[in-house]
Amino acid sequence: MKRLLTALTAVAVAATVHAHDMVPGEPQTQAILLQGGTLHTVANGTLENTDLLFEQGKITAIGDAIEVPSDARVIDVSGQHVYPGIIAMDTVLGLVEIEAVRATRDTDEVGPVHPEVSGHVAYNPDSEVIPTVRYNGITHAQVVPQGDLIMGRSSLMKTDGWTWVDASEQTNLGIHVSWPNTAISDAWWERRSPEEQRKAQAEARQRLQQVFVDAKAYYEAKQADKSIAKDIRWEAMTGLFDGSEKLYVHADDKRQIEQALAFAREYGFQLVIVGGRDAWRIIEPLRAAQVPVVYGAPYGLPSRDDESYDQAFRAPSQLIQAGVQVAIAIPGYWDIRNLPFAAGNTVAFGLDKEAALRAITLTPAEIMGVADRLGSLEVGKQASLIISQGDVMSQLGQDLSHMFINGAEVDLNNRHKQLYEKYKQK
């Protein structure tokens, strides 16, 4: 065992040698002008051949005749495309290095109820995965603890940073709940009868209800008496009751979503549906309740045999066109680098390109309450943006020349590029 550990350590050391090559970007001190690019502002349409100036991490001007500080660094981006940084929701980025190696997984805490854990705490900024993800334009990722019922609290992380502390953009966004199953399975490995399945589902819902009864009792008791003994589980949930945090319910089935809607209405929570495969089946209730959907199956197979082959592809288009707020996400870690392509795929199935881009930039920022500083190219917002030679949502166009997060230039090198360059020489 000892030898094995030594071997693993040796590998880990060898691997991290590369990681240290990518130095986190320095805080912006010099003004930077992006000159002559096509700006995909998301908020205000596409501006051809337009300049963008940012200083001290903030966008300070967009236009044709910007007054540029004399010491500004000027980057000619003519012919290139400038986008706000892409924001990946519902990920485990930084919590997992190698999925099959248990020692590298920090996603699931013990038992079904652990609201007290927070995603940012285990976020490994030196993960080899992170630079490969930002290579495709992802500047921020929502990091979500996993679990069977009350999963914990998610945080929005930058994809560049020395530590999880300076990589944190916004911690503790809200409580994540994995909604109990509602579907009845007839798969051959499901040995429980439909009645047994329904019973188990009802028990899980009962358990969920009890958690919220207890958490609410704690919240109210604390309102009355600040000095009560601190239960760190229910303490973590107080933000739901005072309205400062949102409830993210991971639910795919129509019945799950309906139950979550009723539940959130009962408690007055700000609800976000995560997953949302069946959201297209209940568009009107979602729209009426103004509940956003973090749609997790842009590349999904149909959920059911009778659904059309492209149902999962076109659901975002159906929802957005009907007025539901939708972010597109890929639940995962290494594979979230495909998020811009996944958004592009929804265009092939009915969404217009600007709406698709919004679903991976501004809408995620809005859902997570950071749209005041992220998600679009607007004066006053963070200079978290990417520059690509071509269309970032197309495999034929995406080719990043620069990435800035909060004005700091990000190293686009990564393990894959390094190995590529190395073996080119063999």
Next chain:
Amino acid sequence: MNGSRHLSRIALALLAATSGAAVADQTTPVQGIHDKTPTLVALQNATIYTEPGKRIEHATLVVENGKIKAINSNNRAPQGARVIDASGQVIYPGFIDPYGNYGVPQAEQPERGGYRSKPPLYNNKREGGNASNDAIHAQSNWVDSFAADKDAAQSYIAQGFTAVQSAQLDGILQGRAVTVSLADKIPNDLVYRAQSKQFASFDKGSSMQQYPSSLMGSIALLRQALSDANWYEQAAGKQAYNGPVEYNAALAALTDIEEVGVVFQVDDELSLLRADQLLDEFKVPVTYVASGFEYARVDAVKATQANLIVPLNFPAAPAVTGVDDDLDVDLADLRHWERAPGNPAALAQAGIDFSLTLSQLEDKSQFWPNLRKAVKHGLSEQQALAALTTVPARIAGISDKAGKLAPGYMADFVVASDNLFNGGEVMSVWLQGQQQTLKSSEQAHFAGTYQVQVDGQSYRLNISGDEQRLQGQLNDDNAIRHVSRDDDSLSFVADLNDTGAWRFKLSQSAQQQLSGTAVAPDGRELQVSATRTTDDTEASEQTTAQADVNYVSRLTYPNVAYGLSGLPERQNLLIKNATVWTSAESGILENTDILIRDGEFSRIGQDLSAPSGYQVIDAQGKHVTPGIIDEHSHIAISQGVNEGSEAITAEVRIGDVVNPDDIHIYRSLAGGTTMAQLLHGSANPIGGQAQVIKLRWGTDAATMKFDAAPGSIKFALGENVKQSNWGENYTVRYPQTRMGVQTIMRDGFQTALEYQRRQQQYDDMSRSERQRTAPPRRDYRLDTLLEILNKQRFVHAHSYVQSEILMLIRLAEEFGFTLTTFTHILEGYKVADEMAAHGASGSTFADWWAYKFEVYDAIPQNACLMQQNGVLTSVNSDSNDLQRRLNTEAAKSVRYCGMSPADALKMVTINPAKQLKIDQYVGSIEAGKQADFVIWDENPLTSYAHVEQTWINARKFFDRQQDIAERQAVYDEKQQLIQKVLAAGESAKQGAQNGYKAPQPTWHCDTEHDFWLDHFSEQHHQHLHAGGGQH
């Protein structure tokens, strides 16, 4: 009719006590007084079906000593016979069930524990010359442990059955069944055929051995066993190369299997066809125990020319009453609910001989209601009777003594109140001349309306309800109380004219007549008589007797949503003004026309004109590419992608388990994929044989196979094969390291060469030497390894890290063959030059990595580096999701390392075609190649493109516009079927709870589980990336 029916019931009730005397045991010493009661019985004035289609009216059936003595049409009974009046009754030959587990012990189900909770068992306990696999126990003779089982017999007899062909239903070769009478006697008198057919299935049953763990493994094991039996027949008593030929009881028992024949139980119609192909190869006559789904592929079933044994386990309707219930219900299940009762009729109409069986029916009392349902769905009474008598008699090998009523046949027959197929009831069953009166027919029938005379007054009495729970009213509004009954009398209490409570007891005294006693409130006992004026049950039975069948469901191929009504027509075509990605020398051609004739590309050029009769497609602004080809796919596979039990399982064949019903075929067509190599999984170093298919949705497994593709096989290296992630119990199989992966392969090849040498030596022997020498035993595993060494079968090796890649290259070179394709090959870029020098190609994921340790160095520039080093490179899916969008997977090489678009598309068209050695037929748009192509609305390498049409051999298998129309058709049909279920009310709930096909899981490379043990790894394993599964 009514009257005689009631009378005869009384007669039977009286007879019950004095039913025929037993024939004495012949070899058992008699203790006490000898029984010499005469056994001559005559049932007089009956309607007798002597066999299907032969009816004699007013006939007398004469029985003596357990056999039929005579059938007299003159309605005379012999002198001295005990005469039973069977007026108005119908007598049928006793029914025979050719498939059951009666009177034979059931298999003990061993404690298996949870998933991978116990160490695996590779070898079984050897005893008595048994086979090396516990699923094979052909030597069992189930007559040896047979004894009558009165309780179990009753469930058969209650439905009219008198004989059954029985065995322990466990394992692949289950042993010789015994055909027995269901009478309650000593076994010696019951055995009709001591050694009946061999029973078989694909399910390894109670065997705890790892092998086989998949359907294809079961098929391979059966193939080897049948081959071994042939070998044993020639080899027994001779000298093998390593000693005298062993004694093997299982093989000895199989040497005459060509004469004995098998009864083979299958899960569905696809497995029926699979079994048939195998058994046909060995000339084994077979009868299939069917699944009830045969109507869905009735022509193919018919073509097997086999007899069937058909269960009547019609399913209960899927639950659709709740508002969201339909979310969990597939159209396919609703269709089956509607059509399952029509299966027997469909078989009969196709001219397939079949028997019925009680087996697989959860509630045996549903047999007759279901059979009547089948008759309503078009099964003729004559066919139904044949399926209960003559056909099963033939299958069970007792046509000379049962299945008909004829002199000399066993006195096994059914006495029914009326035509059984139209409302009649089984009243008594005679087994070897012994009458078994069924409880229901002993009872008088009381429901009805009577005029009652008592104490000089007349009342109207209405008796209603189930005969076991009767209720009633006097003069319409005065409810009677304390109603009770026994077989022939009815008691109740009623208030008459405010005088108080009267107690009544009535018995049937004549046609339509009850008589008995009433006790007045003052204690007087008075005579009562009651005359029946109407009869309740007759009316209700008549309403059930009429129904006609109109199906609202469509029958498609396969019979699921998006199935086709038939093979799409082959068309001659001119495609105009397209951007044509040829995947050939000519590259990407703008504004180009393609002429397609007789299923092939005939001309590619500009301004071509269409000959008359050609369909013209205006493809202005569209892109046309060759059909996409996937080197690595696991769709369309039934019941297990891995025979992951033993380290080398080269004998198993994906081709045996191609599943044409898999909806992923259609979904992949919708993504432009026209061909796929279906690979065995990666659970063992040398896995099973692969199968190249064309995605001809709507056809059968045989049609989907692309026969021009040479044989190929899956190898695997690394973590999966050394069971790295299988838990602590799985550490005993060799190999557990990459070193051992090399040596087990070397040992396999070495052994194969020696096997070949022995075969050659035997071929060279003189006649006299051969008389002493056993012929070499054919070993399908080694045969396959030899095919590799002899360059007849080509290797696709699952591989990741550079050490193992080089190892396999060196090993192949040592044995003188070339590896065809390294698949996955995520570190191919590190040894691309060595791969190129060896001549191996590479088929990679576009960008997968980090899901396990051996893919930590995987890079999305892999394809570029391999290609730049001269390795023929493709991009594969290994996923039913990615198989739908290989175009954009290939495009990632443009993104990550600047590959040209034309070259990128080649990675999913001509390059995989070359890797599968089928590039002379497919893979590019060139004159003379098969017209497999895709029409896209946009540049196919961008996210923004979708498929408009997919064609295979100039037949259009996917059309997005038709698909959009079909969605609506699926929706409408589903609503109609739901309406039909709702209209059926409570009756829809009746039926089997397990009557539908369970969905197949999504197979991945390492979906390693024992199909037969119901364990399934993916349920125990959460995936942290969207694609799921591992590779």
